[in-house]
Amino acid sequence: MRDLLIAVLYPLLILIFLFAYPLPAAYCQADWKQSNVVHLHPKDMTEQERQQWTDKLKKIEDALEEVSDPNKYEKGKYECNNFSDFTAQQLAAKCFTVKRAKSTKFRFADNTTGEHHWVFIVTKVGNKEVWVPVECSPPEGERQKGEEWESLQRRDKIRTPGDQWPKIAYDEGYCDPNTGAPKFGGKFDERYFGNIQIKDVPKPEGCTDPLAALDRTMPFALATKDALTGEPVSLPLEIYHSDGILACNLTTAANGTATAELPTGTYYVKAKLNILWFYVTVHTSPEIVLDSPHELNIMIFAIVPVKWVPIASYVACGLLIAAVLYHLLRLVIR
Secondary structure, three states: OHHHHHHHHHHHHHHHHHHHOHHHHHHHHHOOEEEEEOOOOHHHOOHHHHHHHHHHHHHHHHHHHOOOOOOOOEOOOEOHHHHHHHHHHHHHHOOOOEEEEEEEEEEOOOOOEEEEEEEEEEEEEOOEEEEEEEEOOOOOOOOOOOHHHHHHHHHHOOOOHHHOOOEEOEOHHHEOOOOOOEOOOOOEOHHHOEEEEEEEEOOOOOOOOOOHHHOOEEEEEEEEEEOOOOOEOOOEEEEEEOOOOEEEEEEOOOOOEEEEEEEOEEEEEEEEEEEOOEEEEEEEOOOEEEOOOEEEEEEEOOOOOHHHHHHHHHHHHHHHHHHHHHHHHHHHHO
């Protein structure tokens, strides 16, 4: 019995030891994930999306002004990795959707390359996901907020975007030469995008992203009717963004109606009908600009009342199969 216990317990203890200690190290190594982050800037947005982006941009800049790492940049002691980690934690505590980022081939201003760390704030505008790069590290020997900036901020509440970090990493060519402020419709600095490493930054439980609260949605009411009889019909619908990306699936109720809340933008709707075990598109609407509450009435045209189309298609298919079998049977009998 003793030998049996030893034979069972020893391997079990070894397994517990193996799983208890290496896993945390393996988990830490797996935190960073290689990813190709695409450069996307709101210059391609619609007018409605631009207004939403302007509101979100102000919210981001206000949050960055409140972040102030008290440490100075010192090589070998407190570097970009530390500034980025501090900034990411501060922004996540404010409930923003934040990701740490790093690259070992980052191109610096003097054209040298090396490891660099920064932060992304991720948000959506319409159907577009925007990754906003945030540079967290001041020049060597400086803090994120200099003493001069802090005294001005306390005294006059003046914004000085050119000399404080963290800040949005805009392409310098797209800044106003007089004020240093970014020109709307410009672009982010492309050095912060591409094939880089990304790590999620957890936010407190029950946190609501303050940028999500600025998402503008509009009610969209849809009604499907039979063009022959005028009766409401229940049909599956697909709503697409103007660029062809599926926004949502709906099915109108027995009274022919359905509603959706969608971000402001441009859409078109497809209505489908079950014919011979397949859903066939029977109506495609023109593009609809959803910048205020909208109603769309869809009229479905068919040879017979729409509610009888599935049955009629099965009957027609059955008759066709019967006709083919009849002719085959006649050939066999002959």
